[in-house]
Amino acid sequence: MELWIAKIKSTSERPIQKLISPLIFNEESNCYIASEYEGTIVVKTSNNKVQKVFLSHYGITSSEQRIPLIYDEQWDVWYDKGDELEERSPIGINQCGTFFFEAEDGDGYIIDRSSDVYITSSLLTEEEFQQMKDEIVNMLEDLLTANEGPATPMRLWRENVEAAQYALEQTKKLHEVLLELEDAPHEQLIREQQLVPSSKIKRFDAEFLINRKLFPFKDKFSIPVNVRSIDIPEHRMIRWGLERLIDYADRYLRQARNRKRDLCQRRDFLIYALSSEKDQRLEVWEQKRIKNSIKKDLVHVSEFLRLVCESERYWEEIVDMAKKCLNLHYLNVGEEELAQTHLFTFSPLYSEAYQYLDDLLNLKPLKQLSNTYAPLQKSPKLYEVWCLLSIIHSLIYECGFIPVQNPYTQIQRRLQRKRGLEGISFTFHRPVYRYENSYELQEMDLTLEVYYERPFLDTEKSYRPDFTFIFRDSFRTETAFLDAKYKPLPNREYWAEIVRDVSFEKYYKPLPKKPIASFLMHPNKLKDVSIHTWNAAINHRKQEELRHRLGSFDYKPSNKKGFVKWMNMLLHYHLGYNGVCMHCGAHFPAKCEYDVKQKKKKYFTCSNPECEAFWVESFCFNRKGGNYAKKDAHEPSTATLFKYTKHSEMNYHKETPDEWDVFCPVCNKRAQDRFRNDV
Structure with a gap:
């Protein structure tokens, strides 16, 4: 079975336009790797018994969920055309994930199967794609508690730090309990076949007597023996809970590291903005307001960064502690979902372990709707x-x-x-x-x-x-x-x-x-x-x-x-609504002042003492009735401009190199153009 990348046009009578290149198998990942939007993936089979080819993936519960492919005689390939009713593009165009192909004969038996195909995002890095999936879960958790306002990201991260600190304390207590259990973990008797010398076999059964008669020269015989085993449901459940705790902590750890990276970049940008020379054409009080706005922003970012780093440290410790627990010898078993058992109820140490695990896995009462595979x-x-x-x-x-x-x-x-x-x-x-x-x-x-x-x-x-x-x-x-x-x-x-x-x-x-x-x-x-x-x-x-x-x-x-x-x-x-601050989302009205010389200008300062963002409302000079109106002057009603400090990254008008100047979205002129005759 060969896999190819093909150019496809679903609306055409013959959808396959051309075969671009064979899909290369990646030995290191043990699968085929492709990127979305490269083209659709088609199948070539050399087995003449193949009558049907399906696209399948892990987790399918019935054969009806597989996607049947269509045979193209001209190119001798099987392809997926997509589904207009389901708004589904051909496989490989805009899907990410893992799948494989199965070929059947006329009787419905699978006679060939491809290796796994892994399609990566072409628009996002692997880290960004993972971050997007993580954030779906993280945001759902945040929305669970979004009943009052105004809410802020800072408050969210303070809660995150408190939750991480509490989780670390509980994980340490769990570790102490599990260490105590290591001295004498609960065991159960299981029956298993062992080779035992005939002289030590106390109880004879028919099978042993027959084997001794058939093989008189043998000294050891395989018989069922009762042996002690640590592989009990409770140990499997503890392991399952610890694995889930690591998954949970890893997600928060990735979130903290991503936010830390963004905040560090923002902090460095603000430090640079604060140290840069200011536009000397600005009034002194304007320069002071801008400088104060940057300082407040820097204080906010620095405090935010401190919280994120604290959160990162706690979640790292939780992961390390949970992994230490998994290294305990009696937890070297399989996994089984956590549930209340007789041992968890009546054994003091096992009961403690259960309570700590159950508490850790329910820090937020969330059934992770978006965490489904x-x-x-x-x-x-x-x-x-x-x-x-x-x-x-x-x-x-x-x-x-x-x-x-x-x-x-x-x-x-x-x-x-x-x-x-x-x-x-x-x-x-x-x-x-x-x-x-x-x-x-x-x-x-x-x-x-x-x-x-x-x-x-x-x-x-x-x-x-x-x-x-x-x-x-x-x-x-x-x-x-x-x-x-x-x-x-x-x-x-x-x-x-x-x-x-x-x-x-x-x-x-x-x-x-x-x-x-x-x-x-x-x-x-x-x-x-x-x-x-x-x-x-x-x-x-x-x-x-x-x-x-x-x-x-x-x-x-x-x-x-x-x-x-x-x-x-x-x-x-x-x-x-020019008096609303979207820099911090505060519910306070912004303070409004106006320029005595140019009464058309309004200066706004956010009333939130932790923000004090600064912006200006002015007018394009090239408006009808204005002193500097040009031939292409527009109505005064469309001449309003809002200008934000460059460090705020809020300017939707196109910026100029000057601090307060922007291009008008109607006539594309800036303040400097009012003295030019060629515009």
Whole structure:
């Protein structure tokens, strides 16, 4: 059985376009290794008895779950065409995981089987793909306790440190108990065959008498003997519990190390920003505010990093301690799931061991819904689910939104009914603030509904964005869309095409009431770094209308800043809640000051003493009626600009080299251009 990578076009009458190359077997991993999006994987068989070929994977419970392949006479290969109804691409295009092929003869007997095929992610590193799967579990655990707000990541990590410290104490106590048991572990008598000298055999049975008659020259005979064995259910259960504890701690350890890496990079960036020379054209008080904002950010990151390092140290110790326990001689047995037994109930030491293990494995009352082994994962679907949970998590723990119902409970109920998450919705609220021209503070309560794969029917075709956001306050209702695209973005043309076809043609143009934004999120940055993806200029005639309404941002486990920046853009730029701080998600209204010389400028400082982020609301000079208006001047209503300190990484307007300057999303001019005659 040979495996090949082939180019396939599912919609064609002859789907296989060409065979690209044979799949190479990796001796070290003992399997074939391929990367998604290289092409589909097809099978060549030399056995003329083969009548059917199936794609199979581990964990299948019935033959009906295997995928039957189609035979192509022209290329003499068996291939998978995918399934349009199930939105499943041909195998190898967008799935990650392990599978194999089985060939059957006319009677249904398996007469050939391939070695395992392992498909890796082409858009994420192996570490990032593992992090994505880990985070699904971690975020579910966090959402379990997300009942009050505003919540913060710092509070989550403080709880993590407390849980790790408690777990380490319990693990140490468990280790002491297991050491005591090593002196005299419980045993049981088992029957096994042993060679015993005939002179020492006390009891004769028929088999022994017959063998001695047949083999009179033999001195030893195999007879059943009662022997003591430490391989008892309780020891297997203790081993199982320790293995699960290591899995649990390893996941938290990976989480801590990933966060530590990100925080170290952030800390180094802030130290550099603090030591860099400031723009001398800024007012002195502006420079002081910016410097203070960076300092506060640095203090926050440093404290955050301290907590993460503490958590890392505790989980490392737990793993080491659990492995020491596994090295005890009486635990060199198989595994069996932990359960209450007679010995665990009535033996003081075994009872203690059981209680410590049970306590450790239930630090959080979570049935790990997302930790189920999935041999063949559809990468885009996994990315979508991760995006959904990450969006909900960020809204609660970074943007200050409070859920009306517990999100974990909603997810759990839906999955218990054996339904997918499609159509699920979550409702949040939070106070928002707006400073109008009078600089008087207006406070409102904002309600946000988030839907996953909710169709809208008020158009000629029914479309279903991945994520729909509906914002409601006392005066209006606005909608925004996000679509997760787990696809490579090789160049500017492909990016512009997908934004036009999806964001504009599907989720903007057909709607009678336009959304305030229709964006895409994708795992990797666009390779062409010259493109500002936050403002897609796909139709210059409508650029004034489409400013920051179409675009995309990269989003993956190692870079989740994009969503918070997107929410900041929606609240500040499109909805006008300019007094809300999305840097920390605090519920305090920001302080607002204005420039006496240029009364069009508003300066905002977050009221949270632990944050004090700083941003500016101003106007593009190239507006109708302005002193510096050019021929292509646009309406004052579309001239509002928000500028954020560069260290905050919150600028969705395209930045210039100057601290406060940005390019206008309508006319693409910056403040320096107002004195130029050639624009």
